[in-house]
Amino acid sequence: MNRIVLKNPRVLAVLILCVLAAGAGVIFFVPAMMNTPQTVTDLHIDSEAALKLDAMKQISKKNGITEWELEAATATLVKEENQAILTRVHVVFYTKDKDTVILTSDQGILDTETHDMDFNGNVVVRHQTYTLKTDKLHYKKKPHIIHSNTKVWLENTDAAMEADTMEIRINDNQIILQGHVKGIFSENFNLP
Amino acid sequence: EEKTGSESAYSPEKPLHITADKMVAHQDESMVEFIGNVNATQDNMLLVAESVKVFWHPSQPDTADTADTADTNRIRQIVATDNVEYTAGDRHAFADKAVYTTADEILILTGKKAKLLTGTSWVTGTKITLFRKQDRVLVESDGKTRVQALFNPEDNPADQ
Numbered sequence: 286m287n288r289i290v291l292k293n294p295r296v297l298a299v300l301i302l303c304v305l306a307a308g309a310g311v312i313f314f315v316p317a318m319m320n321t322p323q324t325v326t327d328l329h330i331d332s333e334a335a336l337k338l339d340a341m342k343q344i345s346k347k348n349g350i351t352e353w354e355l356e357a358a359t360a361t362l363v364k365e366e367n368q369a370i371l372t373r374v375h376v377v378f379y380t381k382d383k384d385t386v387i388l389t390s391d392q393g394i395l396d397t398e399t400h401d402m403d404f405n406g407n408v409v410v411r412h413q414t415y416t417l418k419t420d421k422l423h424y425k426k427k428p429h430i431i432h433s434n435t436k437v438w439l440e441n442t443d444a445a446m447e448a449d450t451m452e453i454r455i456n457d458n459q460i461i462l463q464g465h466v467k468g469i470f471s472e473n474f475n476l477p
Numbered sequence: 478e479e480k481t482g483s484e485s486a487y488s489p490e491k492p493l494h495i496t497a498d499k500m501v502a503h504q505d506e507s508m509v510e511f512i513g514n515v516n517a518t519q520d521n522m523l524l525v526a527e528s529v530k531v532f533w534h535p536s537q538p539d540t541a542d543t544a545d546t547a548d549t550n551r552i553r554q555i556v557a558t559d560n561v562e563y564t565a566g567d568r569h570a571f572a573d574k575a576v577y578t579t580a581d582e583i584l585i586l587t588g589k590k591a592k593l594l595t596g597t598s599w600v601t602g603t604k605i606t607l608f609r610k611q612d613r614v615l616v617e618s619d620g621k622t623r624v625q626a627l628f629n630p631e632d633n634p635a636d637q
Contacts, residue, residue: 413504439502443533443551444509446500460502466511468500470493470531470552 336362341371345400345426352429353378355402357393369395374404378424378431381456386412386431390422400426408433410453414441415460417451429455437462444470491520495529507533515557521566524575527559554578561586569594570605582609590622596632601625 341360345352358373374393378386391406402424410417410431419437424430430452437451439462449464498513510530511517517524532554555577557563563570563586573588584607586593592601593614602616602624618624 415502415504448500458504460504462500462502463498466495466497466500468495468497468509468511470495 338362341369343395351379352426353424355395360395362397367396367398369397371395376402376424378429378455380458382458384413384458386410386453386455388422388424388431412453412460413458416440417453417460419451431455444468493517493519495531497529507535509533517555517557523562523564524555524557525560525562525564526557526575528557530556532556552579561588567596572605583607584609597629598632599627 338360339358341355341357343355345355354377355371356375357369357371359371361370362368363370371393372391374388374390376388376393378388380386388404388408388410390404390408392404394403396402404422404424405420408419408422410422417437417439419433419435421435422431422433425432432450432452434450437448439446439448439451439460446462446466446468448462448466450462452461452463453459454461495511495515495517497511497515500509500511502509508530510528512528515524515526515529517529531552533551534553555575557575558573561570561572561575563572563575563584570586570591570593571588572586572591575584575586577584586605586607587603589603590601591603591605592599593605593616600614600616603619603622604617606615606617607613608615616624616626
């Protein structure tokens with residue numbers, strides 16, 4: 286095949302022309318493509334968001350002691366409102382004696398200045414033997430408390446309780462339910 | 478001392494229902510306190526008071542979930558205070574304080590004038606002890622006042 290190309294000048298010329306054409310294409314086409322602005326369709330620009338993160342993790346310490354650790358599937362930092370809007374939230378709060386209060390929820394809002402937080406959607410809080418469920422819940426950093434003004438259900442190994450509102454004083458290891466409190470103790474002990 | 482009737486005022490399988498205005502779970506002390514208009518009911522037993530504290534045996538980390546501990550009563554004691562009223566069957570008691578201990582199944586009612594009514598008969602003292610296992614009631618006074626009782630012949634002796 287090589288001998289045929291070299292002997293026949295016309296084939297050689299065509300070959301050279303092809304190479305030249307390819308080279309010209311590369312020289313002219315690629316820069317042109319690079320310079321012309323790409324027109325992208327259906328790009329949604331969140332004008333309010335300063336930053337959008339995937340798989341966010343944040344740790345809050347006070348006097349060197351970890352108060353809470355937060356993880357979220359996504360976090361959208363909203364400029365003017367000093368807020369981070371979170372999805373699929375998982376927070377571990379620490380009591381002063383290193384016990385943990387674990388909170389999960391569908392959504393959450395972290396105030397990036399005060400570090401207060403609001404949670405909503407399948408909110409579940411686990412603390413020692415207790416599991417608490419509600420729809421909305423708030424964390425106040427300064428007093429280090431979690432509270433909810435919507436109906437709550439609280440369970441542990443021996444009892445199930447419900448009430449109108451709830452407060453967990455994390456450092457005091459106390460859970461307070463208020464309003465129409467109902468408790469069922471399944472323990473089969475006997476009162477005379 | 479009063480021998481009570483055979484009628485049982487409780488049934489072991491029935492759960493205990495408690496309603497109140499407020500509840501505080503003190504986890505360090507394995508205790509839950511119900512406060513304000515507290516009603517505790519189990520089958521036909523009713524305990525009414527302003528405060529009812531339920532004390533648990535602190536679950537030991539290594540034995541918390543073993544089957545045998547699940548059988549023993551996890552509730553250790555119940556303490557009711559402030560305007561305590563206790564009703565079981567036709568037995569009715571009033572006291573300032575009531576303490577029930579699950580280990581020995583004894584209910585102790587105390588107060589300046591604790592009173593136990595059965596039917597229309599009654600007995601008062603400063604301390605009334607109901608022994609569930611022996612189905613027996615002991616009424617004591619503090620020495621300053623005396624135990625007083627009225628037994629109405631019309632009441633069925635078996636219920637006394």
